[in-house]
Amino acid sequence: MKILMIEDNKSVSEMMGMFFKKEQWDASFAYDGNEAVEMFKSAPNDWDMITLDLNLPGKDGMEVSSEIRQISKTVPIIMLTARDSESDQVLGLEMGADDYVTKPFSSITLIARIKALHRRAQMGTTSSTEETDNQQTNYDVETGSFKLSSSTREAYLDDKLIPDLTPKEFDLLKTLAQKPKQVFSREQLLQLVWYYEFYGDERTVDAHIKKLRQKIEKVGPQVIQTVWGVGYKFDDSKAGD
Incomplete structure (x- = not known):
């Protein structure tokens, strides 16, 4: 795996560099936002993973994430933030991050998060490649009002494309939609979508659900329902009315 770590604290970078080396990962480091964007622009297809500090000189992590997403929709991004508020986490996800880890x-934990996100990204790439090789569009979920395809990484509600789904939002929607009306707890979704066990943060799920719902509501009725005290479920029975 080739990692770009964007972190202005050189002590943190040096410490993580030792762990990356132990995992036999090829790591490069950028220490401010402008340097990070230029490094990514110079070879956007070279990176398998990005870890991105929120507080950076030059350009902050939000700006960097947004600019990277304009170049690549798929490179996995984990945002590192000292801010522990839901609004900051949601904003980071909105700017294109797939996950966040709170400092300190x-x-x-960071290594485990990287492995989980990379594994999920690799599975998505393999699935898409296999289905594309078959030269046909296979819908993983198809009802009268909703359809979703891993080959195109697209989802439609009432024949309207749900816009700008991030890789993690798509995976979350797919997991829910494949078992309509089944209620998933946050813990289950962390394991199924993020592969987190024991060290996951349930607010990650809530933040992604919030952004996913906003995008769904742009094209049709809400199909992600909250089951209070339990979790979330997919129900499109009211769509298409």
Whole structure:
């Protein structure tokens, strides 16, 4: 794996560099936002993973994430933030991050998050490639009002494309839609979508659900329902009315 770590604290970078080396990962480091954007622009297809500090000189993490997403919709981004408020987390996800880790963090936790996100990204790439090779559009979910395809990474509600789904939003929607009306707890979604176990943050799920709902509502009725005290479910029974 080739990682770009964007972090202005050189002590943190040096510490994580040792862990990356132990995992036999090829890591490069950028210490301010402008440098990070230029490094990514110079070879956008070279990176398998980006870790991105929120507080950076030059351009902050929000700006960097937004600019990287304009170049690549698929490179996995984990945002590192000292801010522990839901609004900051949601904003980071809105700017294109796939996940966030709150500082101070343990190196073991960050490594585990990187592995989980990379594994999920690799599975998505393999699935899309296989289906594209078949030269046909296979819908993983198809009802009278909703359809979703892993080959195109697109989802439609009432024949309207749900816009600008991030990789993680798509995976979350797919997980829910494949088992309509089944209620998933936040813990289950962390394991199924993020592969987190024991060290996941349930607010990650809530933040992604919030952004996913906003995008769904642009094209039709809400199909992601909250089951209070339990979790979330997909129900498109009211769509198409």
